[in-house]
Amino acid sequence: xxxxxxxxxxxxxGSSMGKKCNGRHESNLDWAMNYVWEKITIxxxxxxxxRRKIKLSSTDEGDAISAIVIAISMITKYCKKLKYKRKIxxxxxxxxxxxxxxxxxxxxxxxxxxxELVVIGIDFDDAEYGFKEEDKNxxxxxxxxxxxxxxxxxxxxxxxxxxxxxxxxxxxQAIDEMGVPRLKSTRPVASYKGQLTLGNPVEYDxxxxxxxxxxxRTMIRAPPSASQYIQRSDLISTQLxxxxxxxxxxxxxxxxxxxxxxxxxxxxxxxxxxxxAPGGKRDVDREELAKGYAYGSTAVPIAESEWNVTKLETQxxxxxxxxxxxxxxxxxxxxxxxxxTIPQKTNNKAIMGFSSLVHALFELESYAVARLVxxxxxxxxxxxxxxxxxxxxxxxxxxxxxxxxxxxxxxxxPLDRVVTVSGKVITQHRNIPNEALNSxxxxxxxxxDLSTFGKDDEGNPAEYMEIQDTYSAVLHRIxxxxxxxxxxxxxxxxxxxxxxxxxxxxxxxxVKKAKRRLEKLVAAADVKKVPPKAHSRKRARAEAAPISGxxxxxxxxxxxxxxxxxxPENPIPSFQKLLDGAESPASIRESAESLAKIVEKHVSDxxxxxxxxxxxxxxxxxxxxxxxxxxxxxxxxILRKLKEMLLKGELGGERxxxxxxxxxxxxxxxxxxxxxxSDVGEDEARESSILSGDTQIFICGYYxxxxxxxxxxx
Numbered sequence: 001x002x003x004x005x006x007x008x009x010x011x012x013x014g015s016s017m018g019k020k021c022n023g024r025h026e027s028n029l030d031w032a033m034n035y036v037w038e039k040i041t042i043x044x045x046x047x048x049x050x051r052r053k054i055k056l057s058s059t060d061e062g063d064a065i066s067a068i069v070i071a072i073s074m075i076t077k078y079c080k081k082l083k084y085k086r087k088i089x090x091x092x093x094x095x096x097x098x099x100x101x102x103x104x105x106x107x108x109x110x111x112x113x114x115x116e117l118v119v120i121g122i123d124f125d126d127a128e129y130g131f132k133e134e135d136k137n138x139x140x141x142x143x144x145x146x147x148x149x150x151x152x153x154x155x156x157x158x159x160x161x162x163x164x165x166x167x168x169x170x171x172x173q174a175i176d177e178m179g180v181p182r183l184k185s186t187r188p189v190a191s192y193k194g195q196l197t198l199g200n201p202v203e204y205d206x207x208x209x210x211x212x213x214x215x216x217r218t219m220i221r222a223p224p225s226a227s228q229y230i231q232r233s234d235l236i237s238t239q240l241x242x243x244x245x246x247x248x249x250x251x252x253x254x255x256x257x258x259x260x261x262x263x264x265x266x267x268x269x270x271x272x273x274x275x276x277a278p279g280g281k282r283d284v285d286r287e288e289l290a291k292g293y294a295y296g297s298t299a300v301p302i303a304e305s306e307w308n309v310t311k312l313e314t315q316x317x318x319x320x321x322x323x324x325x326x327x328x329x330x331x332x333x334x335x336x337x338x339x340x341t342i343p344q345k346t347n348n349k350a351i352m353g354f355s356s357l358v359h360a361l362f363e364l365e366s367y368a369v370a371r372l373v374x375x376x377x378x379x380x381x382x383x384x385x386x387x388x389x390x391x392x393x394x395x396x397x398x399x400x401x402x403x404x405x406x407x408x409x410x411x412x413x414p415l416d417r418v419v420t421v422s423g424k425v426i427t428q429h430r431n432i433p434n435e436a437l438n439s440x441x442x443x444x445x446x447x448x449d450l451s452t453f454g455k456d457d458e459g460n461p462a463e464y465m466e467i468q469d470t471y472s473a474v475l476h477r478i479x480x481x482x483x484x485x486x487x488x489x490x491x492x493x494x495x496x497x498x499x500x501x502x503x504x505x506x507x508x509x510x511v512k513k514a515k516r517r518l519e520k521l522v523a524a525a526d527v528k529k530v531p532p533k534a535h536s537r538k539r540a541r542a543e544a545a546p547i548s549g550x551x552x553x554x555x556x557x558x559x560x561x562x563x564x565x566x567x568p569e570n571p572i573p574s575f576q577k578l579l580d581g582a583e584s585p586a587s588i589r590e591s592a593e594s595l596a597k598i599v600e601k602h603v604s605d606x607x608x609x610x611x612x613x614x615x616x617x618x619x620x621x622x623x624x625x626x627x628x629x630x631x632x633x634x635x636x637x638i639l640r641k642l643k644e645m646l647l648k649g650e651l652g653g654e655r656x657x658x659x660x661x662x663x664x665x666x667x668x669x670x671x672x673x674x675x676x677x678s679d680v681g682e683d684e685a686r687e688s689s690i691l692s693g694d695t696q697i698f699i700c701g702y703y704x705x706x707x708x709x710x711x712x713x714x
Contacts, residue, residue, distance in 0.1 A: 003187070005085040006078060008071040009036055012092035014060040021123060022133070028122045029056060032091045035120070035174050037487040039089075047486055060096040064157070065103065068117070072109055086115040091171070093122035094153035095137060100160065107163040117166035119157050124170040131170050179497030181476040188215045191339060192374045196354075198320040210353045211344040212318065214374075217397060218337045223475040224482070228264040314373045314380055322369045329367055329384065336400035341385065342393070358394045361387040369401065433525075440517070440524040447514040453507065465503055473500040566594040568601075572621050579625055588626075589634050595622055596638045600645065604652035612661050619667050632670035632678040639669060640688070663689050 017029040024031055033054060042050070071088045079086060088110075110117055123133040161168040192214035199207030270289060274282035292301040302310065318341075343354035361368060368385040382401040388394065413419070418426040428434070433441070454464035477500060481493050567574035578591040595618060602615040619639075626635040639662075645651050646659055662668065670678050671685040680688075 003085055003185075004083065005087070006075055007040075007087040007089060008074055009040060010064070010067045010071055010088065010090045010092075011036060011054065012062065012064065012090075012096065013055065013057050014062055014093070014096045015056060015058055016060050016093055016095040017122070018056045027056075028093055029054070031175070032120075032122060032171055035171065035178060036091060038178050038483060051487070062096050063098055064090060064092050064094070064096065064153075065098055065100055065106070065160075068106060068160075069102075072106070072113070072115070075115065076113060086113060087118065088115060089118045089120065090157075091120050091122075092157075094124070094157060096153075098153050098156060100156040103156070103160050103163070107160065110164045110166075115164075117161055117164045119161050119166070119168050120171050120174050121154065121157070121169075122171050124154055124168075126170040126173060129170060129173045131172050179499050181471045181479075181497075181499070190215055192316070192318060192341075192372065194316055194318060196318045196320070196341070196357075196370075208320075208353070208357075210357070211347050211350040212341050212354065213344060214318070214339050214341045214398075216337060217340040220337065221472070221475060223472075223478045229261040230264055311377065312379065314377060316373050316376050316378075317371075318373075319371045320368050320385075321371055323361075323364075323366045324369060324384075326365045326367065333384070333401055334399045335402050335406065339383075339398050340388075341396040341398060355394055358387045358389060358396060361385070361396075362389055368396070370398070372398075437521075437524045440521040444514060444517040444521045447517045448506065448510060450506075450510075453510055464507065469499075470503055471500060473504070476500055564590070566591065566598060568598055571595060571598050571618055575618075575621065576625065579629065582629075585631060588629055588631050592622055592626060592631075592634045592638060596642070600642065600651055603646075603655055603658050606652075606655075606658075609657065609661075612658055615658070616661055616665055616667070619662065620665065623667055623670065627670060627675050630675065630677045632675040632680075636669045636678070636680060639667075643688070 011029075011032065013029060017032070018027050020027055040047075068088060068090060075084075075086050075088070109115075123131075123136075125132045125136075158168050160166075190213050192212075194212070195201075196210045196212045197207060201207040201209045270284050270286060271281040272284055273280060290301045290303065291307065292299045294300075343350040357368075370383050370385055372381045372383050373379075374381075382403065383398040384401050385396040385398045388397050416427070416432065418429045418432065420426065426432075450464040452461040452463070454462040454466075456462040473496065477496050480497065484491075484493050563574065563578070566578065575591060575595045578594075579588065582588045582591060599615045599618050599622075602611040602618070606612055606615070622638070623635050626632055643659065646655050649655070651658075668689040669680050669685040671680045671682050672678050673682060
């Protein structure tokens with residue numbers, strides 16, 4: 001849990017803050033407020049109200065020193081004697097009048113109340129940051145005088161900050177550092193407080209027993225989740241009829257909620273099958289349900305009173321059950337975030353015993369395996385304890401270990417050899433890297449080394465990508481977008497900060513240096529560009545060539561014109577030949593519709609279903625061909641039309657039994673699972689394959705008659 005903070009921001013809104021200085025396209029006030037909006041954390045309604053109040057004044061008579069005095073009074077009144085982190089932030093261009101005669105008394109009050117004073121100036125000179133304003137206004141000239149009363153504004157503010165041991169800087173640096181994410185400091189919360197034991201101290205006096213505390217060392221920080229909101233229905237009519245305008249012309253929302261929104265509450269209902277209830281299901285209360293476990297195809301219910309039989313009764317404790325050398329432990333066994341175990345802070349005996357254990361593990365190059373139960377009745381865990389010795393503290397770092405059921409063992413072929421079916425081992429193969437490839441890869445990896453690519457403050461080689469500089473791009477991008485949208489509801493969200501995308505790609509300078517090594521690696525590996533996947537709608541069908549090599553078509557005379565419709569006498573081959581010569585989606589559609597007419601004719605001319613087999617075969621070929629040429633919509637349109645004709649009896653009377661043949665052969669609509677270019681979902685395809693209830697009854701009756709007829713024939 002973080003400490004409480006009380007921060008007061010003082011923003012100079014004098015008329016001079018309306019100027020646009022040093023080539024900026026926004027006023028000094030708007031530029032400075034970018035920093036303030038990023039830092040403050042208040043409720044959204046208060047934020048909108050504050051935006052309306054931040055306006056330029058018509059004068060520069062405001063005194064920044066007096067504003068600091070008022071801020072001190074406000075913090076003292078609010079915080080009283082409670083434990084707070086107290087901070088005052090002053091944002092000004094130092095062009096207004098300023099009286100620094102009582103700066104010594106202000107300094108005493110700030111120091112005595114343990115406050116922090118931060119002064120951020122518009123275009124203030126800062127030698128450490130490397131910024132200096134040219135042609136500075138004489139009022140702001142930075143000069144150090146013996147007496148504060150003689151100093152100009154910048155000097156007066158700097159002297160005041162130095163006396164208070166505060167922070168003084170220029171706004172340019174503050175704006176540049178806005179992109180660096182703010183990390184929240186968290187108060188450590190112990191996950192276990194108890195004894196670390198080796199042996200049973202109840203039965204043996206020689207057993208080791210040390211009082212310890214366990215805290216998280218690393219913890220995943222999840223990004224903030226979005227909540228669901230809805231417009232309040234009781235405010236819609238009120239807002240339409242009684243919308244009020246605030247004093248500055250902005251529209252004000254009526255009702256207690258300034259945004260007119262209310263949170264969404266989720267409700268869960270439980271249903272069971274009941275043939276007598278409407279819809280075949282009946283709602284039941286949660287209290288009527290019983291928990292149970294699946295056992296094969298049945299459920300084994302367990303009453304609430306007997307639920308404890310499934311719980312393993314445990315007592316809180318941390319027990320060492322063995323040791324393992326460093327060389328015998330595999331790093332892939334880590335299953336959790338890491339935690340740190342330290343001795344009890346005020347127990348000298350525990351500190352001495354714990355230090356002995358840590359040093360023994362370190363000298364023997366071993367880990368300890370322990371059984372952890374953080375609290376009574378919790379599930380036991382296996383953890384690995386690793387010694388860590390630093391200059392200022394000693395501890396045990398632990399991670400969770402898997403049980404036998406947690407391991408997933410897989411067999412993969414070796415990478416350095418090929419084993420044939422007969423068991424012969426081959427070390428030289430096209431799928432095994434040779435010495436030239438290994439050498440080229442090693443040189444490329446060495447040239448792309450990041451461990452020494454960076455520079456420290458003195459210009460010496462250092463690590464390029466340190467852990468404290470690698471921020472979660474997803475987490476802080478969401479935070480940036482939410483903050484910006486809260487302050488600027490109608491403006492586009494700016495791109496991510498540079499620090500968030502800095503490590504998304506390797507540094508360009510390093511890539512240029514390694515270019516020659518990469519070219520050698522590509523040549524050694526014989527890398528070739530894979531041609532892009534062809535999405536041609538015309539499918540090339542390989543035709544068998546005669547062994548003699550004689551052109552049969554030339555011998556038979558001049559080629560005849562290719563037909564434009566499917567041959568009813570030989571529908572499937574002629575349909576496929578039409579598709580081979582199709583040059584556009586329109587010609588593909590015409591070929592499919594031509595085959596569809598033949599299918600309709602076979603259905604309508606069928607007697608007792610004798611032609612259904614041919615029609616089903618033609619539909620199957622059409623469906624497959626349309627998927628291959630990436631035109632599933634053509635088949636879906638033809639099938640919908642065919643279904644409609646069957647329902648209306650337009651194919652020679654009652655032919656709904658043919659639809660059952662379509663379903664039996666799985667020739668329904670092509671959904672997205674069957675083709676990426678389809679716009680039909682799985683649910684829609686499933687629903688479209690079902691006919692009305694009377695049709696289902698007719699089909700069942702029809703097939704019952706067929707079965708009965710076959711029975712009589714026997």
